[in-house]
Amino acid sequence: MSVPTWAALAAFGAWTWLLLGHGFFWRTDVRLPPPPDGVPPGGGTSDGDRAGPVRWPPVAVVVPARDEAGVLPHSLPSLLAQKYPGRAEVFLVDDGSADGTGAVARALADGEPGGLPLTVDSPGPPPPGWTGKLWAVRHGTALARARTDPAYLLLTDADIAHHPDSLRELVSAARSADLELVSLMARLRTDGGWERLLVPAFVYFFGQLFPFRRVNRPSARTAAAAGGCVLLRADVAVRERLPDSIRGAVIDDVTLARAVKRGGSGRVWLGLADGVVSVRPYVGLREPWDMVARSAYAQLRHSPAVLAATVAGLALVYLVPPAAACLGAVTGDAACAAAGAAAWAVMAGTYLPMLRHYGLAPWRALTLPLTAALYLLMTVDSAVRHHRGRGAAWKGRTYP
Structure with a gap:
């Protein structure tokens, strides 16, 4: 198999684990516990x-x-x-x-x-x-x-x-x-x-x-x-x-x-x-x-190694699936296209509950790789800002 196919299979494996083994993070049913009498939150005021x-x-x-x-x-x-x-x-x-x-x-x-x-x-x-x-x-x-x-x-x-x-x-x-x-x-x-x-x-x-x-x-x-x-x-x-x-x-x-x-x-x-x-x-x-770039690198403990691993991980999980699906379709590599499309489908499926939570159209699930690419760039920009001495700048203040 080609290298893009192996990468797409790795992405599919990662998404299978994220779907089933990562705390069901994609579900949106974690809501405020109801009061003891079973009346749901917001069910009354008296x-x-x-x-x-x-x-x-x-x-x-x-x-x-x-x-x-x-x-x-x-x-x-x-x-x-x-x-x-x-x-x-x-x-x-x-x-x-x-x-x-x-x-x-x-x-x-x-x-x-x-x-x-x-x-x-x-x-x-x-x-x-x-x-x-x-x-x-x-x-x-x-x-x-x-x-x-x-x-x-x-x-x-x-x-x-x-x-x-x-x-x-x-x-x-x-x-x-x-x-x-x-x-x-x-x-x-x-x-x-x-x-x-x-x-x-x-x-x-x-x-x-x-x-x-x-x-x-x-x-x-x-x-x-x-x-x-x-x-x-x-x-x-x-x-x-x-x-x-x-x-x-x-x-x-x-x-x-x-x-x-x-x-x-x-x-x-x-x-x-x-x-x-x-x-x-x-x-x-x-x-x-600016909101994301202000603190993203702090979340990575200001570590270049963790930043590199994060960028590689985001690229594999979010960018490889659509790239492999498109590349396989163009080159006639059926295995590459299938693996990429399968990973992309699982990715989009995990995003659908959040889109429903916000009342947005299901087709937007296909745009998640684009959004992930933007967040990846925000994270890199956060590191650049940090090394320029203005990483945690917010409303006129910059914190070390």
Whole structure:
């Protein structure tokens, strides 16, 4: 057999293993556990509609925000309008914004007089060794402990909107399953062409890197969280000295989950969300490219060897199948074409559930190799940026 045929067979073998032996990462049925009475999340809003803790614990919602005046009107009101039976307060930490983020937040709170109490404060610039987001989280957590002594901390990004029962359902799930951390992968926007091409694949690749079922297994070493929505037990944050112990983490959500899982019972949970959505638009290719390039090389531990292995692996798994199918068809090599087409078919099949989750057409599954090539280039660009001294640059700050 020809070399392309052998490569295509290797890709097919890899996809067979990914399909059956990698935690069923491609499935999209890992959702927030239902309340104990069996009523599904979002099934009602009155106290009698769902079971939950007999005494609802106090919760502090901490929102780090830097130059988020444009998205806050679409997200912050959803937090202030939470229908939570216990005590809850929102602490928005203005991380050195230059666009009036704090003023916009206060104006929105004035427009929601019956909503959750809102405190807006700013900690000043982060000290050396801290990322701005984690410094803001630290400040917000300290404010919350001084004010409410919360049992749980909801860490949520400024661009995330929550349906009215979101906080209630997160706490109910955490209490009923005795979880130390509950995280939801927010539903991201797919309005534009680039968003439809890149966003479902982003969530798909995240699940491939951190299979949700393995994350949710206490005995498994895999740990991850989605930083847009993380409910954390306050006593666990004290036990693990969070966020101080991870203060320099660029990929803060995964680092947080690792600290929690390895330091305690291992009971963390990560799943997909429907009622927790990102309102941030990604116009064009530049914005999602920068988002990935900011941290991709950090995920590879800044190792050239790991980068080379990653590029080779991505090329074999995602690029060889369509290349072999096309090459075999052109040259008349039936074995090469069949092996490439089979690998491509399995690849596309694993992508279909994510496309359905986002309500996109099934034919887009065939574009996954193109999307993977773009993410491969983003990863390489992340390494180039790192070696040029601007790898972790975000909103005017660059971290070592």
